[in-house]
Amino acid sequence: MLSKKALGISPSSTMAIDSKAKGMKSKGIDVVSFGAGEPDFDTPPHIREAAIRAINEGYTRYTPAAGMPELREAICKKLQGDNGLDYEPAQIVVSNGAKHSLYNVMVTLLNPGDEVLVPKPYWVSYPEMVRLADGIPVPVESREENLFKVTAADLEKVCTQKCKALIINSPSNPTGQIYSIEELQEIARFCVDRGIYIVTDEIYEKLIYSGSQHFSIASLSNEIKELTIVVNGASKSFAMTGWRIGYTASNTAIAKVMANIQSHTSSNPNSIAQKAVVAALQGPQESIEEMRLAFDERRRFMFRRVSEIPCLSAVEPLGAFYIFVGMAEVIGKHYHGTAITDSDNFAYLLLENHKVAVVPGTGFGSPNHMRLSFATSLENIAKGLDRIEAFLEELA
Ligand SMILES: Cc1ncc(COP(=O)(O)O)c(C=O)c1O
Known part of the structure; x- marks a missing residue:
């Protein structure tokens, strides 16, 4: 069995x-496929060239399990510049895609039976990841009239003493909706009052339209930042889905445990892809x-x-x-x-x-x-x- x-x-x-x-x-x-979960664009040339250079210059060995210092520095600069978030490289864990990062987060946060609030409709992998980490996914109903976004009142209806974390995905897959700063403030207050962690999946932050703005919930206050794990990666912004680089930013204690887990499971993500993402973050953004x-x-x-x-x-x-x-x-x-x-x-x-x-x-x-x-x-x-x-x- x-x-x-x-x-x-x-x-x-x-x-x-x-x-x-x-x-x-x-x-x-x-067949016409509307199934794609990835950009149909090629990875930009300067990123590909950085990877080729990395191979030729011998970046082909193990790096620290949580990622090479140069990349973790570059991620800190990105979080500061794009999201107004101050993190140290020790608070960054680079993984094999945002999906892997999310899994690491669940394994790090959850004890058996802990509940995780998952706003519905949800990205397909969230409930399964929670289950893999012995947690219980608790769907939070949203209303189409509220553009599929949940409010503190919606969370209140299903939140119990066992609730450990909430997953926020903005911009959302599948609905494409974006939480405003006011909506995030309300959710942040709800979580801070109850000591609930927030896992914020911001993988689509660069793909926003009609003058919309993306806010990271972690940027709202130090209290909420302490409880938040920011998940992001290179897949969607840089058309790098196959390269498999994602990352988390969190408080140091959480980052340490995640790096520890990763050191025994996958070790570092691909060293060449890490070098390519340094070029992606530091190079032209056009x-x-x-x-x-x-x-x-x-x-x-x-x-x-x-x-x-x-x-x-x-x-x-x-x-x-x-x-x-x-x-x-x-x-x-x-x-x-x-x-x-x-x-x-x-x-x-x-x-x-x-x-x-x-x-x-x-x-x-x-x-x-x-x-x-x-x-x-x-x-x-x-x-x-x-x-x-x-x-x-x-x-x-
Ligand atoms: C909402 C969401 N989060 C995370 C991911 C995973 O991205 P990655 O390719 O970095 O693992 C995806 C990919 O489809 C996604 O849609």
């Missing part, structure tokens, strides 16, 4: 649909703006087009590269005799019959939604949405 805990973990639904679509494409099928502008154009086009399609609804995303599309009106309809029961079988029928990959909302805790990524060309967006519209027209 394998570990009950391990067997209880579901596979990542975002990765499942993406790999099915890629499999169909490799067989020559013309590529971020170019990517952001391209995403913004696609976002506006996709949102307009989705809003025109009968039976679908969406709240305009202000960050990240996803539109979370409501499809409640479609549930109960039939596709050539097969009932649409939720977004899972909707996504399956759509992919099989009209060759469009979308991510069902079930994995995000929202079975009547689907997530469409606009990290793909305008041409694909137009083609894919035409196909979705044609599919919907066949429903009875």
Whole structure:
């Protein structure tokens, strides 16, 4: 019998649909994929060159488990410059992607049975990571009228004595919504009053639109900073998903324990990728703006087009590269005799019959939604949405 805990973990639904679509494409099928969770841009040349230089200059050995000092310094400068946060390099732990950082955080914070508040819809991996660390994920219901953001009152409804931490993800995957400074202040007060840790996942902070602003909740006061673990990384901002570099900033005690855990599990993240991220943080930043502008154009086009399609609804995303599309009106309809029961079988029928990959909302805790990524060309967006519209027209 394998570990009950391990067997209880579901596979990542975002990765499942993406790999099915890629499999169909490799067989020559013309699939339009809205499943992408990564920029469709190449890593900028100066970052790639830094990696090549790192290889040639011999940065090919172990680094300290928590990351090379040069990178941790560069991350401190970034946090100071972008987020108004003062950290020492000893408070930074560099890991194999933000996903790994989040897992390290959960393992570091949780004792068996500790509860973690997870605002819903949530990124698919949060509940599973909490479970892997023997914690209990507690979904916090949000309301679409409040743009899927939770308030202190929403947290209050489900918070018990066992509550250890809250996960905040702004800009959000899957909804693309961003918490304002006032909303964060209210949440920060709630957590400080109860001594609840905040895990703030800020991986999409650079991809924001329509004049929105990103605030790190850690920057609101020293009290909240002490209770907060900031999670970020290079994947989305620098189109570096495959390089696998993420990091945390936290109080020194938490950082020490995380570095300790990492020293026994993965050791340091890839030394060459670390050097590349130093170049990413210290070098020209124009590529971020170019990517952001391209995403913004696609976002506006996709949102307009989705809003025109009968039976679908969406709240305009202000960050990240996803539109979370409501499809409640479609549930109960039939596709050539097969009932649409939720977004899972909707996504399956759509992919099989009209060759469009979308991510069902079930994995995000929202079975009547689907997530469409606009990290793909305008041409694909137009083609894919035409196909979705044609599919919907066949429903009875
Ligand atoms: C909300 C969120 N957090 C974290 C991650 C993980 O990023 P990384 O590639 O750095 O592990 C993702 C990736 O999809 C994400 O969407």
